[in-house]
Amino acid sequence: MLASLTLAAPLAHADEGQWQPYQLPELQKELKQLGITIPARQLADLGKHPMSAIVSLGGCSASFVSNAGLVVTNHHCAYGAVQRNSSAKRNLIADGFLAKTRAEELPAGASDRIYVTDKLENVTAQVTGGLDTRLAGAERHKQIQSRIKALIAECEQDKAYRCSVPSFHRGLEYYRIRQLAIRDVRLVYAPSDKIGNFGGDVDNFEWPRHTGDFAFLRAYVGKDGRPADPSPDNVPYHSKDFLVVSAAGLKNGDPILLAGYPGRTSRYKLPVEIRAARDVSYPRRVQESQADLAVIAQATAGNAEWAVRYAAVAKSINNGMKKTQGLIDGFARKDIAAIKDTQDAEFRQWFAKNGAGSEPTLLAELDAVIAEDIALTEQEFAMAVATQSDLYRAARTLYRAALERKKPDAERELGYQERDQALIKARLTRLEQSLVPAVDQARWQAALQRYARLPAATHPQGLDAKLPAAEAVPALYANTLLNATANRLSWLSKDAAAIEQSEDPFLRLAVANQGLAEAMEQRRKEVDGTLERVIPRYMQAFIAFKKSQGKPVYPDANSTLRVTFGSVAPYTPRDGIIKGPFTKVEGILEKHNGQAPFNAPQALRDAVQAKRFGAYRDAALGSVPVNFLSSADTTGGNSGSAVMNSKGELVGLNFDSTYESVTKDWYFDTAITRAIHVDIRYMLWVMQEVDGAHNLLKEMTIKGAPRR
Incomplete structure (x- = not known):
């Protein structure tokens, strides 16, 4: 009965919903109508592409982009790692950091982890089944917690894994989630905050944006391939899967898939x-x-x-x-x-x-x-x-x-x-x-x-x-x-x-x-x-009520792996104003004033003025796109989430929402809810033309990339 309640009902809007992967086969029709060509059953399988490449950083989302443990995420998600390796004399926040070799990569931090989800099982019966309905609150909570701890202990017999038993639908269901917990994480590349945090708090949650919010980490393990404490003897993790990067980009109206670990929403609160x-x-x-x-x-x-x-x-x-x-x-x-x-x-x-x-x-x-x-x-x-x-x-x-x-x-x-x-x-x-x-x-x-x-x-x-x-x-x-x-x-x-x-x-x-x-x-x-x-x-009762109306039935976000989908789309925040879905590198020059947070690096400004756009030039825009909007359903924790095209290729990174969208944590308004993403073409362009990250460009598999 519980399973039938949480299967997806017909969608009210294709872009609303933070879906558990197992629900996606019920959405095959909507995915096909949107233009997603990956079979829904494949998307539902944590062991298959692309879900097997999506990882959590324990607060942000990320994805593998090579078979050597290379992970791409947001600059602000790696900001702590950059800060911990910085000092007033060696300010990597301001100057940026690039490891040209693996020996130069820096420790991200003692508590930094990369979590690879590989197993999920419904354990509702084990958590709440048979509980005495007369139990007082504290005793009921104690018994539930005791059962959860037992399920976690059973799951963590293999110490390579970190397990959890979060609730869904505010306690209606419980799932046990197993994650490989990689604890040797190293900083590989983060552009200067003049790129990665361009616009700073002034532009935060605003549109148009011109922020290169991206960075790279690498997962390391012991020589036996299992998670190990940080050590010079460790080797890059051989990731089972990784995302191919598409330099072809997107255009207005194109479908997108977004996968990550959204933090908390409150759609079902009173x-x-x-x-x-x-x-x-x-x-x-x-x-x-x-x-x-x-x-x-x-x-x-x-x-x-x-x-x-x-x-x-x-x-x-x-x-x-x-x-x-x-x-x-x-x-x-x-x-x-x-x-x-x-x-x-x-x-x-x-x-x-x-x-x-x-x-x-x-x-x-x-x-x-x-x-x-x-x-x-x-x-x-x-x-x-x-x-x-x-x-x-x-x-x-x-x-x-x-x-x-x-x-x-x-x-x-x-x-x-x-x-x-x-x-x-x-x-x-x-x-x-x-x-x-x-x-x-x-x-x-x-x-x-x-x-x-x-x-x-x-x-x-x-x-x-x-x-x-x-x-x-x-x-x-x-x-x-x-x-x-x-x-x-x-x-x-x-x-x-x-x-x-x-x-x-x-x-x-x-x-x-x-x-x-x-x-x-x-x-x-x-x-x-x-x-x-x-x-x-x-x-x-509420789910039954929603299903009787043909409305979406998806659980609130709870920092577990979710998939959402939508399309590249403009929006109208107020009467007479239409905000387009793309920004261009020329907009950086328009905002640049030489003072933080609008102080773009000279090398970037030179490249824009010389129009050294190469293969990353969008034909319709006549320039390199920086950020773009989509109708995807996101929230905090989705930072760094992979934005993929209809084939499952990486075309962007989620990093923000428009200011008008913030209330989507409580109520999804299709007309104005927009997520903000870094366009992958801007990331690749910065790596090539500004920071010279050629070693990483060579390591990734990039479709449509220029020769290097």
């Missing part, structure tokens, strides 16, 4: 959840981001080394802030809550006739638990503001890890099991390249002051008395030893008793606050357990 986000959560997030960025800017002003260390942090905050502001503006432009009100009323009317007899209390239970979830989410936000310190978070991680080690591995919380120890160590190590104690101190002091101004109802019970006063924070930093990586890592091998006896002020604070943190976690488990009991029943 009107009350939209209003809570629109009116409360999102405005607070924007205010918090603005304030934090101002503190970082002030604390790093005049110190080039500190600015480099916090470049990736600031970029990430800026990106999230602009997206959140876009959501607020989108809600103001189109009353999505009102649209959802109508849909919700239609559903409740349908449910009264078709489901209420068997579920008389469902809607009352639903409304009650959603209200609890919203209230708790606000307190969790306040807690995050109050603990805005990398060193304090490190101390909390160390103490929590020590407490969890007291338990049998199967009983530990997810994130603290033996399988997680390497990642915990990597996170603590990574601070070496992205932490300045003086900046961290300034951020925390300011955050504590902002926390004090949040509504009292959002303050977690007992937290205020446990927090240091803002004026007491400098003493914590003056007397801690956790700012040194070796000292942080040394505590990983010590037990909870040793940490409880420590005189380090951050560890003492973590110990003092552990009880309150556990109480907050317990409340979250109680709410989550109730959600896990109520929401799947609601979703089962």
